[in-house]
Amino acid sequence: MFEHTQLKSFNKSTSDSFHQQKNFIKKVLAGRISQCPQCKQNLTINLSHLDEPSTIRCAKKCTDIELDCS
Ligand SMILES: [Zn+2]
Structure with missing residues (x-):
């Protein structure tokens, strides 16, 4: 149960930063x-x-983004 909750919040923050x-x-x-x-x-x-x-x-490569254009 705890692990599941952790995973969900991890996914959410990943998705947030993806949108950002x-x-x-x-x-x-x-x-x-x-x-x-x-x-x-x-x-x-x-x-x-x-x-x-x-x-x-x-x-300085602190911004280093690969564009996923398709
Ligand atoms: Zn920079």
């Missing part, structure tokens, strides 16, 4: 955010080429 990340990606791609929220360095958007996924990264 999607919102963040949207804002970056829309040009509304151009700096890393943590280090305030400029974010770099690398669009995918060949087999590599598109990424959003800052210089």
Whole structure:
């Protein structure tokens, strides 16, 4: 019972941060955010080429997101 509750709350927080990340990606791609929220360095958007996924990264890599575009 306890383990089950723990798992549920874990899933919820994962899903919350997933949605937060999607919102963040949207804002970056829309040009509304151009700096890393943590280090305030400029974010770099690398669009995918060949087999590599598109990424959003800052210089210090505290923001390092792979875009799951499909
Ligand atoms: Zn950063």
